[in-house]
Amino acid sequence: MQRSKFVLSALGAFAVAGLLAGCAPGASSSSSGPREEASKDLGAEEITLSLVSTPESGESTKATIAAFEEQFPSVTIDYTQTNYEDYNKSVNLALSSDESPDIVLLNSVANTVKNDLVLDLDPYAELYDWADVYPSNQLDQWRVAEDGTTLGPGGALYAAPAGFSIVGLYYNKAIAAKLGITEAPTSLDAFEADLAKAQAAGVLPLQLGNSQGHSSFVVQLMGQAADGAAEAAKWVFGAAGSDFATDGNTAAATKLADWAAKGYIPADANGVDLQGAVDNFVQGEGLFFVDGNWDASKIGDGLGTDAGFAPFPGENVTAIGTSVAYAISSKSEHPNAAAAFLDFLNSPEASEQQFAQGFMPVDPSAATPEPGTVKEGIVNAWSQVVESNGLVGFNNNATATMNDTLTAASQELLAAKISPEDFISQVQADWAQTHGQG
Numbered sequence: 001m002q003r004s005k006f007v008l009s010a011l012g013a014f015a016v017a018g019l020l021a022g023c024a025p026g027a028s029s030s031s032s033g034p035r036e037e038a039s040k041d042l043g044a045e046e047i048t049l050s051l052v053s054t055p056e057s058g059e060s061t062k063a064t065i066a067a068f069e070e071q072f073p074s075v076t077i078d079y080t081q082t083n084y085e086d087y088n089k090s091v092n093l094a095l096s097s098d099e100s101p102d103i104v105l106l107n108s109v110a111n112t113v114k115n116d117l118v119l120d121l122d123p124y125a126e127l128y129d130w131a132d133v134y135p136s137n138q139l140d141q142w143r144v145a146e147d148g149t150t151l152g153p154g155g156a157l158y159a160a161p162a163g164f165s166i167v168g169l170y171y172n173k174a175i176a177a178k179l180g181i182t183e184a185p186t187s188l189d190a191f192e193a194d195l196a197k198a199q200a201a202g203v204l205p206l207q208l209g210n211s212q213g214h215s216s217f218v219v220q221l222m223g224q225a226a227d228g229a230a231e232a233a234k235w236v237f238g239a240a241g242s243d244f245a246t247d248g249n250t251a252a253a254t255k256l257a258d259w260a261a262k263g264y265i266p267a268d269a270n271g272v273d274l275q276g277a278v279d280n281f282v283q284g285e286g287l288f289f290v291d292g293n294w295d296a297s298k299i300g301d302g303l304g305t306d307a308g309f310a311p312f313p314g315e316n317v318t319a320i321g322t323s324v325a326y327a328i329s330s331k332s333e334h335p336n337a338a339a340a341f342l343d344f345l346n347s348p349e350a351s352e353q354q355f356a357q358g359f360m361p362v363d364p365s366a367a368t369p370e371p372g373t374v375k376e377g378i379v380n381a382w383s384q385v386v387e388s389n390g391l392v393g394f395n396n397n398a399t400a401t402m403n404d405t406l407t408a409a410s411q412e413l414l415a416a417k418i419s420p421e422d423f424i425s426q427v428q429a430d431w432a433q434t435h436g437q438g
Helices: 017-021 055-071 084-096 122-127 136-140 173-178 188-200 215-227 229-237 247-262 274-282 293-306 335-344 348-356 374-387 402-414 420-435
Strands: 047-053 075-081 103-105 160-164 167-172 288-292 307-310 323-328
Touching (some): 047 055, 055 103, 055 323, 055 335, 055 348, 084 103, 103 335, 122 335, 160 335, 167 215, 167 293, 167 374, 173 307, 188 288, 215 229, 215 247, 215 288, 215 402, 247 420, 274 288, 274 293, 293 374, 323 335
Parallel strands (some): 047 075, 047 103
Antiparallel strands (some): 167 288, 167 307
């Protein structure tokens, strides 16, 4: 809070159980709580920790390990990464195995806390004064109530931030200029006018890959821009009485279905994953593209100064985001060493690597983009969203099964197999199974 003016964000994933089982020299099969009292004193013992992450979220973390090991020469960190989808499917299995990794990327709480797979980090938050380092709303995204599912203030802390993500609107400046579009749209009407202009000129209006359900980003951004970030966040956190069937979300699902019917998105979107869509956008296919800053380096390298980024247009300035966050396994034999690494993730060295990969850094002074680059657009968008207090966590983290539900339902919506109302109902039904009826 005191150190950073940013109000923050993230996304990531995990490895197949067999792969992870072979990379955990610091783990043990017995567990129920920390094996040592919280302390900054790591002793002189040689310690090896295992850390697992994904390519999207883990590159900056991997780059930070050498600096940490130089400062803590008795600690070695073995880093392993695997693709997002496999990671999310197997993270809990890996944590519950006899050879659990010590430190894991936590993309969502899901059942990880309910099953006692990760440690309560409050003792370390107090030890390292994390309340003075991070905005409270970022720690709140990783605080979990005693029921193991409800998120937000008052719960125990189970993950620590390592950079922040923001999902917004990428655009191709060169294509926009040819179409006579001189700036990113700030209203939904202007956005739709630009989509129509692109299609009329034979240009794909909106690049999209939906084999992993990423069209749900479009629904969420449109919905929360209409409803407001505060109301949207209640549903994501699992607040009692929340309902996905808001005016904003219903209109958003209807718009997405309409855009699919009009040909504003690729006809094969359901068969293309996120990185495939990134590749297509970098190759000049699409005026706009909804994605997170985790792909900023790839898009910036591919399009150069033609790559732009802005908040998604709407009545309220909002974005999807959370922190790239790491948790400590309940089975780790060296939680103090693991916590020392989590604390190092807010260091100047780590912040520099976070921004180099496109994430907003924990230390805002590291956010110094080159003028005219996509990272400059991200920093500017971030400032606008922070100013409006418009950051909302990912809808797909609302329950342990929500990502699967959003993927399946959004694919049916794009294929015109269900109505927008059916889409809304399926999403709310999943939410209600975990949090109760709205």
